[in-house]
Amino acid sequence: MHLKRYDKFYSRRKFLSEAALGTLSAGVLMPMWDAIAATGDVSKAYPDELLSIEMYSKGRIKPGDRIDASNVEHVKDLLDPIRYEQVSKQGRVLSVAPTTTDIMRLSPWQYVEATLANQGKARFDPRGNVVTADGQPWLGGNPFPDAKSGLELMATQTLSWGRHDASFYAIKTYEVDPAGKVQYQYTGGWAELMTVARLTMDPKPYWPEHKDKLRFQSVFFVSPLSVAAPRF
Incomplete structure (x- = not known):
């Protein structure tokens, strides 16, 4: 018989213990950023139960599966309340991918x-x-x-939403009522350009003329016509 050093609830006990002491940090078996500095991989910072959804769920869910209303209870503790609500009651389906440990x-x-x-x-x-x-x-x-x-x-x-010096996000949003019926939809864009903490775009690390700012940021709408002009 092989005795596991870290059982299913080890991470929870550690989290609660650190929370009580006010010493929460990333990583369970070792500081996460120490592991990243050593290898670029977070595997050594976490026990298997936090790296494998198959182990966490006792084999009920594995990479390649889909999480829906029939099995979402097995991973309820991993989901925020609204996501759990969407999957359990509104038909949302999640695809399970292998754990990415390469930071x-x-x-x-x-x-x-x-x-x-x-x-x-x-x-x-x-x-x-x-x-x-x-x-x-x-x-x-x-x-x-x-x-x-x-x-x-x-x-x-x-400090940096996208972790890039410059980012652009296309937006397509549907607003629904409590019954799940689409009441409103719009499309637009979100653009941002860092003026400090710049890592790839010259001048680095600051844009001298705008060193007193954090970033330029703009949000605009392109449809429907009723909101096509507003931007901020």
Whole structure:
């Protein structure tokens, strides 16, 4: 008989233990960013139950399967409430892909490398902006990869939405009523251009003329005609 070192609930116990102490961090078996710095892979930071949905669900769901109302209960704890509601009651179906552990496939590699190179350099200035130790705008990458507070977590998310120096997102949205009937739909675009923390576009790491800003950002609508003009 083979005894597993980390059972199904090890990760939950560790999470609750750290939450009680106020020491939450990414990674279970070791700090996630230490694993990334060593190999670029997060496998050594997590037990098998967090890397394999098949193991987590005791074989009920595996890569290549589809999650629908008939089996969503097996992974309910992995879904946010609205996604669970959509799958269990509104007919949404999720396709299960193999776990991606190579961090370079999850974010731009320049962003990941900048996170490692600039680790420990981020601070908050008196106005709440993320800056370097000498008060300059942030250089690039995740400023708080091992965030210790909600404010640090928020900063890592909002400082660079797309992790690229420039990004454009096409938008096609359907608004539905409680019965699931489409009541309104529109199309548009979301564009953003970083002025600081630039990693690939010259000038780097700052656009000197706009060093006092974080990014230029614009949202516009192209249909229907009733909203084709508005933009911000």
